[in-house]
Amino acid sequence: SLQWLASQMAVDPRFNDAMVRIVYNGLTGAEPLAPPGDNATEAEWDAYNAESVQLDALKDSFVANNQNLKTLIKEIVLSPYFRADGLTTESFAIVHEDTGAARLLSPEMLHRKINALLGFEWRGPLDLYSVAKDNDRRARLLDDRQYYHQIYGGIDSFVVTQRLTEPNGLMVAVQERMGNELACYAVPNDFLTAAEQRLLMPFVETTTQPTSSANQEAIMQNIQHLHSHLLAEDLAIDDPELQLTYQLFISTLEAGQAAVGSTEDGNLPFLCRRTNDLLTGDDLASPLTTDPNYVIRAWIAVAAYLMSDYRFVYE
Known part of the structure; x- marks a missing residue:
């Protein structure tokens, strides 16, 4: 039944990853970074790793609150990837080239x-x-x-x-x-x-x-x-x-x-x-x-x- 299918999906660890990515994309307008390739620069790896740490923290908070969607939304809105207005130094400009919630409105x-x-x-x-x-x-x-x-x-x-x-x-x-x-x-x-x-x-x-x-x-x-x-x-x-x-x-x-x-x-x-x-x-x-x-x-x-x-x- 659909109820059984939903219950099975909810306990699959991949469900939590998917929910974080879907809501993150919906609120920021940006897809999470894909793993850099073999020829990636150090800055690209730094950007990917920094975002991955943030996504993992969001997932942990989501799971800890019994998969409460409100918690996930709140945590994303409070995260630096949503709220950051700019960089205080140019040192990390390359790392955060694609960081930010600005997106073309539908x-x-x-x-x-x-x-x-x-x-x-x-x-x-x-x-x-x-x-x-x-x-x-x-x-x-x-x-x-x-x-x-x-x-x-x-x-x-x-x-x-x-x-x-x-x-x-x-x-x-x-x-x-x-x-x-x-x-x-x-x-x-x-x-x-x-x-x-x-x-x-x-x-x-x-x-x-x-x-x-x-x-x-x-x-x-x-x-x-x-x-x-x-x-x-x-x-x-x-x-x-x-x-x-x-x-x-x-x-x-x-x-x-x-x-x-x-x-x-x-x-x-x-x-x-x-x-x-x-x-x-x-x-x-x-x-x-x-x-x-x-x-x-x-x-x-x-x-x-x-x-x-x-x-x-x-x-």
Whole structure:
């Protein structure tokens, strides 16, 4: 019977090894290192031996706690192979070349991350979201017929059974489209809510321009917040990375304002406009369709820049 088979498998020592490796791979995104070959370097052997010691310790803890899966998960999360942020010295850089939990998010994981960070899923223009929110055929990262599930490395468990762990050209193109679309949707949508409830724009308004030191400080604070919220970067306010993003905002703002009246007008792009309630589809009392000073579009450029960064799709 299945019960007998399960009981026999559970007492086989290989079961414990397999469970540790499966859960380790699931949490870190990395396969345990294979034994180095005869021509392996000392560094490769050091890396393999160090990881093997850690895996053996995880297995011992798992077995000692009556094969409790919660214990195994906790021990992996607390291990240096999951939590390490970097090396304190370059001495072991070669040994730990492949160490770390950063991995390309699967389509399903990225789908959930977008919802958590932006407050909506990637299902197309937000004015149509009330219709699309319950239809997985409209979910850009879940549907493999019209959209990007398999293009972005997903599996169907029939023909495609192996997830892609390294991005290719098509996946990069999907990410660029994702960054541009989501920024277009998210920034105007965020400005519809009160500042204290916003996910992306808590420090600025649609009228905040760098015309005073107070406004410049608010813009920098919001850029710092976006780096933290979207890329999980804890950067000081004078960090060069924030300065680069600030310059992107300023250059986009200045170029856009100079073009308004000629190649640009005072309206948001059609698909970026917000006129309907996100969940009900009812008309908004105060729709957001215009951007006369180009501030919203400058923030859209910043958000697209950050969501096109590799750190947005890796964790």
